């Protein structure tokens with residue numbers, strides 16, 4: 178049996194990631210294809226508990242290293258309990274954020290640097306996405322799209338933080354251009370959807386109902 182394909186979706190806050198994820202879900206349904214949709218932090222019962230702790234606006238005193246280790250802890254559980262077994266069973270996995278988020282947000286945003294890659298090396302244990310969609314949007318534009326009343330703890334961070342996160346993603350893409358699919362998220366929702374679908378057609382050619 179063929180191993181499933183592992184896809185992750187990354188993007189700055191406000192890049193339209195959730196909307197596009199719902200379209201990706203429709204893509205799989207419309208083509209009669211099976212995939213497990215999951216997210217980080219979270220994806221397992223333990224991971225969801227860790228997620229609640231990380232994103233709780235009351236946890237203001239959480240230090241950056243604690244945050245980085247909690248994301249990695251959630252990921253370690255996710256990879257072993259859900260992602261690897263699913264891929265090995267031949268099903269595809271679509272993950273809302275993965276290790277690139279940690280490198281961008283904790284490594285570059287929080288300026289923890291290389292230790293984030295080291296911690297996550299243990300968490301991920303070579304289980305990396307085959308393809309990563311990056312919804313590319315100027316962070317200033319992205320922030321303008323989010324209602325400030327809905328900000329969680331990380332979204333409350335200053336603009337300079339979000340610019341560092343964005344610059345981090347751009348560096349990551351430069352280092353691993355074969356895995357990343359960079360999508361211009363300043364385009365209309367419909368144009369972005371069409372572009373993503375075209376890539377999915379290519380990735381899953383032969384597997385779709387009409388393919």
Ligand code: TYD
Pocket residue numbers: 189190191194195217218232248274275276277278279280282283329331332
């Ligand atoms: P979420 O509400 O899922 O936001 P989004 O819709 O933008 O994905 O919250 C996830 C937040 O956690 C988001 O601000 C990015 C951040 N994050 C990290 O800082 N590091 C990580 O490793 C991951 C997975 C997420």
